[in-house]
Amino acid sequence: xxxSLFLFVPGQPAVEAAEIKLPVLGDSASGIVSKQQEYELGxxxxxxxxxxxxxxxxxxxxxxxxxxxxxxxxxSDLEDPRLxxxxxxxxxMNAFAVPGGVVGFHTGIFALAxxxxxxxxxxxxxxxxxxxRHFARGLEAQRSSSMVNLAGxxxxxxxxxxxxxxxxxxxxxxxxxxxxxxxxRYSRSNEQEADRMGLQTMERANRDPGAVADMFATLLKxxxxxxxxxxxxxxxxxxxxxxxxxxxxxxxxxxxxxxxRNPEFHLMKARALIAISNNPKDAIKxxxxxxxxxxxxxxxxxxxxxxxxxxxxxYQQARQILDPLLKDNPYQxxxxxxxxxxxxxxxxxxxxxxxxxxxxxxxxxxxxxxTIKSEILWQAHRYEEAGAVLTALSRMRPxxxxxxxxxxxxxxxxxxxxxxxxxxxxxFILVGAFxxxxxxxxxxxxxxxxxFKRSAIVRQRIRDVAAxxxxxxxx
Numbered sequence: 001x002x003x004s005l006f007l008f009v010p011g012q013p014a015v016e017a018a019e020i021k022l023p024v025l026g027d028s029a030s031g032i033v034s035k036q037q038e039y040e041l042g043x044x045x046x047x048x049x050x051x052x053x054x055x056x057x058x059x060x061x062x063x064x065x066x067x068x069x070x071x072x073x074x075x076s077d078l079e080d081p082r083l084x085x086x087x088x089x090x091x092x093m094n095a096f097a098v099p100g101g102v103v104g105f106h107t108g109i110f111a112l113a114x115x116x117x118x119x120x121x122x123x124x125x126x127x128x129x130x131x132x133r134h135f136a137r138g139l140e141a142q143r144s145s146s147m148v149n150l151a152g153x154x155x156x157x158x159x160x161x162x163x164x165x166x167x168x169x170x171x172x173x174x175x176x177x178x179x180x181x182x183x184x185r186y187s188r189s190n191e192q193e194a195d196r197m198g199l200q201t202m203e204r205a206n207r208d209p210g211a212v213a214d215m216f217a218t219l220l221k222x223x224x225x226x227x228x229x230x231x232x233x234x235x236x237x238x239x240x241x242x243x244x245x246x247x248x249x250x251x252x253x254x255x256x257x258x259x260x261r262n263p264e265f266h267l268m269k270a271r272a273l274i275a276i277s278n279n280p281k282d283a284i285k286x287x288x289x290x291x292x293x294x295x296x297x298x299x300x301x302x303x304x305x306x307x308x309x310x311x312x313x314x315y316q317q318a319r320q321i322l323d324p325l326l327k328d329n330p331y332q333x334x335x336x337x338x339x340x341x342x343x344x345x346x347x348x349x350x351x352x353x354x355x356x357x358x359x360x361x362x363x364x365x366x367x368x369x370x371t372i373k374s375e376i377l378w379q380a381h382r383y384e385e386a387g388a389v390l391t392a393l394s395r396m397r398p399x400x401x402x403x404x405x406x407x408x409x410x411x412x413x414x415x416x417x418x419x420x421x422x423x424x425x426x427x428f429i430l431v432g433a434f435x436x437x438x439x440x441x442x443x444x445x446x447x448x449x450x451x452f453k454r455s456a457i458v459r460q461r462i463r464d465v466a467a468x469x470x471x472x473x474x475x
Contacts, residue, residue: 035080042100044472046084047432050401056089056107056275057402059368060337064268065105065123068116072124075204077131077197084399091276093219097126110272112218116265117211121202125212128197208259266297267334270304280312299325307338315346333368340372349380367397374406383414394426401430418447422458425465434469438462 056062066085073083083101088094094106103126113119195212202209270287277283287305295301302321309318319342326335336359343352356373363369370393377386390407397403408423421444428437441462448454 038099039080039082039101040471042098042102043084044432045098045100046086046102047430049086051431051433053088055402056087058087058271058275059371060334061107061268061271062087063367064264068120069103069123069127072120072201072205073127076124076127076201078127079131089275095122095126097129099130101130103127103130107272107275110269111276113215113265113269114218115211116262117202117208117259118215118218119265120205120207121198121212121215124198124201124205124207125194127201128194132193132197206259263297263299264334266300267303267332270300270307271334273304274307274311277308277311280308283308284312299329303334303338310338310342310345313345315342318342333366337368337372340369340376344372344376344379347379349376352376353380365396367393370396371403374410378406378410378413381413383410384416386410387414387416387419394423398426399430401427404430418444418454421447422461425461429465429468434465437465441465 062085065087069083069085073081078101080101083103086102086104088104088106090106091108091111092106093108093112094104095109096104098104103123105123109119109122113122199209199212202212273286274280274283284305287301287308290301291298291305302325306318306321306325309315309321322335322339322342325332326339329335336355340352340356343349343355353373353376356369356376359369360366360373370389374386374389374393377383377389387407387410390403390410394400394403394407404423404427408420408427411417411419411423421440425437425440425444428434428440441458445455445458445462448458
């Protein structure tokens, strides 16, 4: 089955991309999918998903959630360590796991979770679906009665990630879409197994297993405010009173232990709430109201207020709030990062660059700090230097499409036309637009024809794209 996709390019209208042929699973010839096939299928799906859905571009949050996910994975039964986290800025409560190690996360989870362990319980549950290979096992169970395909999984998650609310429900009401959505749902036994394995992961990671039931209870309570539309997560992971009671029963033995709390969670929650908010004035009112109610985490509340003022363009107010936070916590990365965000907003590029360089001497491989340094150089019109920083970053995170997108932009501004084509090609590969990738590489190879080494590298990349397409065709 071929799925015609539209390529999302940040800052530009969607353009039609090449047809990405997604393999049909569950037919009589496929049998159980191997682990390597699962990986390949998942990464093929991820390319298609990225061509349709805008990922949340926040290096600070990305690093925080990746570290949390990888830490949980070390305590899970997951054998393959290759994980890819996709963050979607969407107020709905949703998370999903796709075969091959792809984990999706909506920023709306932050709004509902009361602490890091509650949020970790959601990720641990998704890791359990992956470690127990519920998707592949579901294919074997369904292959004699239905056609299960990755295109259906893509359609379901695209609807959930982009629409949400009543619009999302309306989009799912057609018979075909409902069938696709059903394919995403795991069986009741799968959910019970994921609950059990996720709780074991929490215990091994020295996290509060009681947070599992607490998060379920929070989800169930949120339905009272959602009318007829439950959170997205509940559509694919139905929560009942019995499920909550079962989770509480399993965690009973660990209920009296003390579990440390991570204050970084509350800072990331503040960033998520600002990202979700459409009106910074409302966010300012919200955080001011929290300060008046004696919050449990005042630093996070002040931080959220500073971020809201930055978003509203109230830079002096933001500076007045952020400076004391930095003075009291000079090594807090979130405060350091937002201090640089504020310098960019105020166009104090030299000052911001000096701060970034000092911080990077202490943490030379910091993904958030390296990214924001490139942004400072970009905004200061120091395009070649920004390109050099992003080129180094692309070697650290070669599977990150937004790095390649930024790199193409700054190379263009620096007049490095062949470099533009090479960076665009990598971006298009990561979003599954192989025809556009070949087009860019063909343009690049003409421009570097006189440079034997670079020409050989580009020509090899063209062969790589062809081999990747061929491998996907054979899945």
